[in-house]
Every structure is written in structure tokens, then in C-alpha cells.
Amino acid sequence: MAGLTTHVLDTATGLPVSGLKIELWSADGQNRLAERVTNSDGRTDKPLVAADDAEDGFYEIRFFVEDYLKSFPKESPFFDLISIRFRYSAGRPHHHVPLLLSPFGYSTYRGS
Template identity: 40%
Template sequence: MSFSTHVLDAATGRPAAGMRVRLEHDGRTLAEGRTDADGRITGWEPGNGTNRVVFDTGGPFYPEVVVAFTVTDPAEHHHVPLLLSPYAYSTYRGS
């Protein structure tokens, strides 16, 4: 079971480097860190069931973005990208 994310600043067209991110499961923090120079985090392990990835965006309107996702097959890789702009964000299940 593995988890990764990629955060992009859609307003600038650049990766969101240095953003604090944490992975939570059952009220516990499983992993936390900062995105690398390419806006990525890889190699984290989510828990079975519902997980939350919390992006500390520090934005004026969205200071954080929380994305909940469910792990039903522990053998699958789970990739949750985040696209940010000052007043909007989007996410999807990546590959």
C-alpha cells in the first residue's frame, strides 16, 4: 500500500514546493512532511479504510485543503494530486 501526491500552483503554473502535508487515519497522523522542489511527496503508507490528506496551503481564502479518500485494496497505489489557485482548488484520483 502506498500514497503519493503532487501539488501544483495553477495560478503560476509551477509546483508548490515546500508545502506542509500530513496523512491522517483514525485520528492519528501517519506521516507528515513538505513537498519537494517538484511539489511531490512519495512513499507514504495510508491505512485501510478512510484516510485524510491535509495540505497546509497558507492561502488567504483556503488556509488548508483536506481531501478524504478510501483505501479498499491495500495492493493499489493511491495518488491524490492537488491543483491550487487563489480562490479554487481541484483534486482527482491519479495513477
């Protein structure tokens, strides 16, 4: 799938995170470009942006994690929103920016 994709995995349980709202924003925070919800595989059903529609530059993905983290009964959520800013290069047809999430930490990387 070309363009910009993501997925969310819970590293505490080893399972995909479903039902998580994700938004794609311009890096200046002025324009919401897409809104998606993760499916049962922790992925979105379509890219956040198609390769033909993406322009070179910085973008921000916002992962709304608070409701999901409330499912861990012993702790109040440590995070409510995780924001990842990155550079998109139109010369590279596919960018994948996953979120690996646990109740008290997260990581990401430029995937393939």
C-alpha cells in the first residue's frame, strides 16, 4: 500500500490495538488532513494519505490513546495523546510510521 500508513501494537499484551482514533495533521498544526480508526489488526483500512496526494514536508500523526489505556485497571493513563512528527519524502513512495505502545512508554520507527 503506497502513501503513508501506520499501525498500533500493544507491547504489554502483544496484541494489535483496535478502535484507536488517529489523525494526520500538517506540521504547523493548522490543518487536519485525515482521520482514521484502527481495525482489529491495529491498522487503518486505508492509508492516512495516498502517495499521489502526499507532498514533501513535515507531518504529524496524533494517536488518541487515553481511552485505550483506561482499559488497564490498576493505573490511570499516563498518556492521553501521542504525537509523532516526521518528514515525508515524495521520492519514497511508501512511508510507514507505527506506534508500539504500553501503559508507560511508546516507541516508533520508520517502517517499510
